[in-house]
Amino acid sequence: MNKPSSISKRVVLLCMGTLAVMGGGVTLFGNNLRKLTGASSEALAGNDVQYAPRLAKKSLRTFGSNEEEGNAYTYAPAPRGGPATAGSTHSAERPNPFTRASEDRLSTFAVDVDTASYTLFRRYVTQGHLPPPESIRVEEWVNYFRYRYPSPTDGDFRVDLEGAPSPYTRGRHLVKVGLQGRTIAKSQRKPTHLVFLVDTSGSMNAADKLPLAQKSMKLMVDGLNETDTVALVTYASGVRDVLPPTPASQRDTLFDAIDSLTAGGGTAMGNGLELAYRHAARNAHPRNVSRVVVLTDGDTNIGPRNPDSLLETIQGYVQEGVTLSTIGLGMGNYRDDLMERLANKGNGNSFYIDSEREARRVFQERLAGTLEVIAQDVKVQVEFDPTAVRGYRLVGYENRALADRDFRDDKVDAGEIGAGHTVTALYEVDLTGEGSRVATVRVRSKRPGGMEAAEQSFPLERASLHADLDEASSNLRFAAAVAGTADILRGAPEAREWSLATAESLAEESVDGQPDRAEFLGLLRQVREWRTSSVAASYPD
Incomplete structure (x- = not known):
């Protein structure tokens, strides 16, 4: 076979970023690029769809499974990047099928407001690598960012629905389901009782581990009310009860205890969890917030090592109203999969802290949402009308999927929404061009500590869909950019023909002056440069 010429190489590079018509001198960016991909009013009417959709019947086995009989799934290799973190065992989830x-x-599905997967991605890219594809959870990328949804006027949250032609797949549409939780003023927050459980093993002896954990705890203490309390437990080769529950008003005492921590020894996480939960359970009450906050690099090598043992430790205390936040730190032996499972089992949230700036974001700017749950066991069920919809795919949420019959089974555990939190999910749908209603979205949830669930219903009418993506909100366009990037980088089969150039165009036009969005755009450009370089290297002159 003849070696590709330098002209062929340049054509490949152009296809990676822009589409150029060489003879006519036309370069397609932004709106033109989206129009080329089929974002048209004709597509909305279902008239110009010329493709063979890959549709599959959903089964319970599909969810949470890495392969199906006769259809094993493998991730696309990263074009650039170092090895996965040592000791990291990610549990890959097969992307939802059409x-x-x-x-x-x-x-x-159950709602999810964890953000660790996105912060890990940022850490990898800033260190010059792509993340392991199996560490990418699309919903955690999307939900890292703020979206300007209407505030609730009645109840704990409000649902915002929107749809527009897909920028990625000609003839398909994207539908956004957005939930906005009510905000709570600091003076209105419930009394909070925190138990910091800090990993002080030898592996935490790094600038981005224990010192960053100490800064994070101080930031959280600074945001508490004077009547809130804080206890401090550490674990290494053994477990140490450093400080009993102490009023947040005794700031110097708390800071001295935090500053006294040093790293050394093994990692008896299981034993530390047991002691921390016993402390928290003493203050558990529906009128209080009682939360364990674990700060760790995620490894455990002494004590109950089996993750199932750790999960069993948590289960009983969850029933008493104790919630959990897991805070991941550092690289090398970070167990992202374990931290996420612990947070899910503990009715809490999972974060990864890669800098003091991220610590301020989680523990100062969004402290109320980090600490106080306003709705628990929150489930979303979307019913698509087959008259209007041929098929659909939920982008992400694979490990939050629920059996359809469990939606109204209030004994089935689901997700939580914190004060002021937004939760966003995207569907890719194939419209028929008929029918007046696309879907009905139902949300079911309980008040914290409650047993009775309430349900709300929200229709998505065909007439309310945008005819062109340009008409859609910046929320939908930016969420599409983030979800598309995540789906591409994890190698999702449905995203094999998707383009990072399209994602970049969407992100550019929907930054809206928000620093987090601008930062994502910069990371995306870096990833595109690597992927372009990788393609160029595979076609040398």
Whole structure:
């Protein structure tokens, strides 16, 4: 086979970023690029769809499974990057398949406001690597960012629905389901009782581990009310009860205890969890917030090492109203999978802290949402009308999927929404061009500590869909940029023909002056440069 010429190489590079018509001198960016991909009013009417959709029947086995019989899934290799973190065991989830609405019209999942996967991505890129594809959880990328949804006027949250032609797949649409939680003023927060559980093992002896954990705890203490309390427990080769529950008003005492921590020894996480939860359970009450905050690099090598043992430790205390936040730090032996599972089991949230700036974001700017749950066991069920929808795919949320029958089973655990939190999910849908209602979105949740669930219903009418992506909100366009990037980098089969150039165009036009969005755009450009270089290297002159 002849070696590709330098002209061929340049054509490949152009296709990676822009589409150029060489003879006419036309370069397609922004709006023109989106129009080329089929974002048109004709697509909205379902008239110009010329493709063979890959539709599959959804099954319970599909969710949480890495392969199906006769259809093993493998991730696309990263074009650039170092090895996965040592000791890291990610649990890869098979991306949701495109599902025929005529065979299964219901899609059900628990909400998720974890953000660790995105922060890990940022850490990898700033260190010059792509993240392991199996560490990418699309919903955590999307939900890292703020979205300007209407505030609730009645109840704990409000649902914002929107749809527009997809910028990625010609003939398909994107539908956004956004939940906005009510905000709580500092003076209105419930009394909070925190137990910091700090990993002080030898592996925490690094600038981005224990010292960053200490800064994070101080930031959280600074945001507490004077009547709140803080206890401090550490674990290494053994467990140490450093400080009993102490009023947040005794700031010097708390800071001295935090500053006294040093790293050394093994990692008895299981034993530390047991002691921390016993402290927290003493103050558990529906009128209080009682939360364990674990700060660790995620490894555990002494004590109950089996993750199931750690999860069993948590289960009993969850029933008493104790919640959990896991705070990941550092690289090398970070167990992202374990931290996420612990947070999910503990009715809490999972964060990864890669800098003091991120610590301020989590523990100062969004402290109320980090600490106080306003709705628990929050489930979303989207019912697609087969008259209007041929098929659909939920982008992400694979490990938050629920059986459809569990939506109204209030004994089934689901996700939580903190004060002021937003939760966003995207569906890729294939419209038929018929029918007046695209879908009905139902949300079911309980008040914290409650047993009775309430349910709300929200229709998405065909007439309310945007005819062109340009008409959509910056929320939808930016979420599409983030979700598309994550789906591409994890090698999702449905995203094999998607383009990072399109994602970059969407992000550019929807930054809206928000620093976090601008930062994502910079990271995306770096990733595109690496991928372009990788393609160029595979076609040498």
